[in-house]
Amino acid sequence: GLGELYEKYNFLKDKLAKKGLFDAEKKKSLPLYPFKIGVVTSPTGAAVQDIINVITRRNSSIELIIYPALVQGEESEASLINGIKALDSIDDIDHIIIARGGASIEALWSFNSEELAEAIFKAKKPIISGVGHETDFTICDFVADIRAATPSQAAEIAAVTLESLIEKISMDKEKITSLALRRIEDENYNIVLLERLLENYNPMNIIIHK
Numbered sequence: 001g002l003g004e005l006y007e008k009y010n011f012l013k014d015k016l017a018k019k020g021l022f023d024a025e026k027k028k029s030l031p032l033y034p035f036k037i038g039v040v041t042s043p044t045g046a047a048v049q050d051i052i053n054v055i056t057r058r059n060s061s062i063e064l065i066i067y068p069a070l071v072q073g074e075e076s077e078a079s080l081i082n083g084i085k086a087l088d089s090i091d092d093i094d095h096i097i098i099a100r101g102g103a104s105i106e107a108l109w110s111f112n113s114e115e116l117a118e119a120i121f122k123a124k125k126p127i128i129s130g131v132g133h134e135t136d137f138t139i140c141d142f143v144a145d146i147r148a149a150t151p152s153q154a155a156e157i158a159a160v161t162l163e164s165l166i167e168k169i170s171m172d173k174e175k176i177t178s179l180a181l182r183r184i185e186d187e188n189y190n191i192v193l194l195e196r197l198l199e200n201y202n203p204m205n206i207i208i209h210k
Contacts, residue, residue: 002105005105005106005109006105008112009105009112009139012112012114012117013139013142016117016139016142016143017142021117021118021121022142026121027145027146028125028126028127028145029126029145030095030126030128030146030157030158031094031095031126032160033160034062034094034095034158034160035061035062035063035092035094036063036064036090036092036093037062037063037064037065037093037094037095037097037158037159038064038065038066038067038087038088038090038093038095038096038125039051039064039065039066039067039096039097039098039099040067040080040083040084040087040097040098040099041066041069041071041097041099041100042068042069042071042100043068045101047099047100047130048099048151050150050152051064051097051099051130051151051152051154052064054152054155054156054159055155055158055159058155058156058159058160058161059159059160059161062159065087065090065093067082067083067087069082069083070110071110072103072110073110076110077113077115077116080111080113080116081113081115081116081119083098084096084119084127085119085123087125088123088124093125094125094126095125095126095127095145095158096123096126096127097127097128097151097154097158098111098128098129098130098131098140098144099129099130099131099151099154100132100151101133101151102132102133102136103132103136108132108136108138111129111131111140111141112138112139113139116139116140117139117140117143120144121143127144127145127146128144128145128146128148128154128157128158129141129146129147129148129154130148130149130150130153130154130155131151132150133149133150134149134150
């Protein structure tokens, strides 16, 4: 029953917390400007469409690699683990989203797996968990580097917008230009000082005076 599932959930949560799998200092940071994002989710659910739509709208230049995983049923746990490991082995993937839409605790039970938690924790790539609705919390959420309330929010976190990227480039350009102009002014000032020193210590001044 539900009581037994919640008991198992809380037992595993405490166990993994004591092992340090949820420690904040062990969380990996997302790259600021991703070019390729991996997604572990069902290829037929609403979650994958939400993720594709959000990321395409925010930044159409980002490439998505979808690993078609089972998200419910006896074989889903192994499928999710295989998805994490497969995408984590691709060198140029920047980070990974693991996601599915909201459901009951029974339907989300594959995301409360100790083996899946270990796979997420050991992954080299940062992982965003976007499982269920805002009120749904799974073990996957706690061990992931970032927890999103929904698959759509996971996509928003994962993909910087082109507008913000252009704005950042513009700000960096202004900063570099300002630093360059300041350096030129400093060097010009140094040149003036050196010219004055050369003028003061010019041997011709001594010859003329004598």
